[in-house]
Amino acid sequence: MLLFASCASHDTRETVQAQMLGESGHGFVTDSIGLSIESSTLAGDGKALQTRKLVSLFEDFRPGMVLRIGGNTSDQMFWTSKGESKPTDYGFTATPASLNKLAELTKQLGWRVVMGVNLRARDPQRAADMARHARSIFGDWLTAIAIGNEPNVYYPSNPPFGTYASDVRRYTNEIRSAVPDVAIQAPDASGNRSDFIWSSASQFARLPAAVPDVYASHFYGAQGCDTGSMLPRALFTEFADERRKSSLDNIYHAASLSSAPKVVLSEVNSINCGGMAGISNRLAGALWMLDFAFDAATQGFNGIYFHGTITDCIAYSPVCVADDRAINTADPFKALFMLNRMANGMAMLSVAPYVSNSNIRLYGLRGRNSLVLIAINTGEGNGDWVDVNVDLPGSDFVELTATEIFTKDETSTDGTRLARKTSMDGVPPDLDRECASGPGDSEPVATARVASRPASAKVLFFCERND
Structure with a gap:
């Protein structure tokens, strides 16, 4: 029964599909x-x-x-x-x-x-x-x-x-x-x-x-x-x-x-x-x-x-x-x-969801040979996990690392997730240095995938293949 309940919960998790498009606004310097x-x-x-x-x-x-x-x-x-x-x-x-x-x-x-x-x-x-x-x-x-x-x-x-x-x-x-x-x-x-x-x-x-x-x-x-x-x-x-x-x-x-x-x-x-x-x-x-x-x-x-x-x-x-x-x-x-x-001298990109979700806010950044996707989830409940899939501008990007801001205090009853203390996993890398020699032997992806937890911001960093 627990197994079936787990499967049912996973099946009902909402999915947001989006596409990363061209430049919007000014550079992020x-x-x-x-x-x-x-x-x-x-x-x-x-x-x-x-x-x-x-x-x-x-x-x-x-x-x-x-x-x-x-x-x-x-x-x-x-x-x-x-x-x-x-x-x-x-x-x-x-x-x-x-x-x-x-x-x-x-x-x-x-x-x-x-x-x-x-x-x-x-x-x-x-x-x-x-x-x-x-x-x-x-x-x-x-x-x-x-x-x-x-x-x-x-x-x-x-x-x-x-x-x-x-x-x-x-x-x-x-x-x-x-x-x-x-x-x-x-x-x-x-x-x-x-x-x-x-x-x-x-x-x-x-x-x-x-x-x-x-x-x-x-x-x-x-x-x-x-x-x-x-x-x-x-x-x-x-x-x-x-x-x-x-x-x-x-x-x-x-x-x-x-x-x-x-x-x-x-x-x-x-x-x-x-x-x-x-x-x-x-x-x-x-x-x-x-x-x-x-x-x-x-x-x-x-x-x-x-x-x-x-x-x-x-x-x-x-x-x-x-x-x-x-x-x-x-x-x-x-x-x-x-x-x-x-x-760090990156261009802001627009990210357009095919169907919007009021809890999910998506942003993109494009560097010389790098790419960044930001997925912010403002939901607070256990049922507010969202699978975010974003089509990247090309298929030559390899995921380098990720950084996330969220709360590890999942069991607290003192207020909602948004009112709890913030945890941060990972540090944004120096993309110019990390991506200068290419992304290594990892397989490139055309779609970025984020399991977006409630009350969190997850940032994915990509290097572009230069061969």
């Missing part, structure tokens, strides 16, 4: 993925940074990742290079010593830096002075100056939003006068404020001197500020997917309207207002991070920067310094590591 942290990290000359421990933690990451310093606290920051006392209406002081402390980390890791300046203060000369010192300290690793953070909060609430565009033009002129070769990033608006996104883009289009080099906006998968009973599954519902699609469409097309040459999602995470423990910092948050990054890259976004507060251990921070100075990592840190290792 080292600066496609970034970490966003609060400007308050610079307070107290940056002494809260545990540089040696953080360098050790990130030593297996590829160099070139972006570190954005911004968030709400960028508009509470008082910058001074002259030792001035902080006025009472600012939250903290940042100095050249703060930037030097941060540079100890970024230079050792080879990280690119996006530095936020205070727009709310309406002091473009002070912002330009900060940009000048940032260029001197970070050198060519300083890739952009971000003017303000979520200005939709402190400009008038209705279009045309007061003097926003003209203020950005003043800041841009001052910053480019001080550092001619630095990119300007704006508006860094809330992703749910489509009115501000479209209005700022149209104003930029009418003011060529204000057009940013990088059009930036934010996105959070769910609104957690006033919700105490959210379930992990809420990140992956049809409503959540539609909300994401609508927001990203607005942002991408607004960037095109503004004539900005690049568009990034500069502050991203699963749930806003610091996230929610048991969701943002667990398997649900890790799977959401992977799914969102590949989805946005497929849609053409040049960068996706996941937000946290590196000096404050709240739920959505992938990594943080605890009160005892120990470095803590949440489960999404594993996803950040996986994304960084895969962002």
Whole structure:
């Protein structure tokens, strides 16, 4: 009877058939993925940074990742290079010593830096002075100056939003006068404020001197500020997917309207207002991070920067310094590591299921002589195993290895699979090196096959025969 039951269970397992097609979006490169942290990290000359421990933690990451310093606290920051006392209406002081402390980390890791300046203060000369010192300290690793953070909060609430565009033009002129070769990033608006996104883009289009080099906006998968009973599954519902699609469409097309040459999602995470423990910092948050990054890259976004507060251990921070100075990592840190290792000059490919399954999300990457398939399963029940078969673009690919994020805590009754701790089996390989001499003697396959377990992301890596 047990044997028959096992067979019946296997026979009813759903199968998803799909095909890997041509390129979609932009390439997946080292600066496609970034970490966003609060400007308050610079307070107290940056002494809260545990540089040696953080360098050790990130030593297996590829160099070139972006570190954005911004968030709400960028508009509470008082910058001074002259030792001035902080006025009472600012939250903290940042100095050249703060930037030097941060540079100890970024230079050792080879990280690119996006530095936020205070727009709310309406002091473009002070912002330009900060940009000048940032260029001197970070050198060519300083890739952009971000003017303000979520200005939709402190400009008038209705279009045309007061003097926003003209203020950005003043800041841009001052910053480019001080550092001619630095990119300007704006508006860094809330992703749910489509009115501000479209209005700022149209104003930029009418003011060529204000057009940013990088059009930036934010996105959070769910609104957690006033919700105490959210379930992990809420990140992956049809409503959540539609909300994401609508927001990203607005942002991408607004960037095109503004004539900005690049568009990034500069502050991203699963749930806003610091996230929610048991969701943002667990398997649900890790799977959401992977799914969102590949989805946005497929849609053409040049960068996706996941937000946290590196000096404050709240739920959505992938990594943080605890009160005892120990470095803590949440489960999404594993996803950040996986994304960084895969962002190696590959093209995003579209993967089209013949019949869709709401739990299965498929993505593809194509390298010089390599191929990657990502299968994400957001189901939670024992019956949510899915056999995924994807036709590859040709029959000359040999499977090299696999990496999987899932939970080994299958017996826990404390919440669903998505709320459990994340396990990671395998490490994404260096495909350029591994595939340079060909895939060896293994038999090539025309179809990739994945037994996709509930609440998991499995990544298959292939080398292409070159004989």
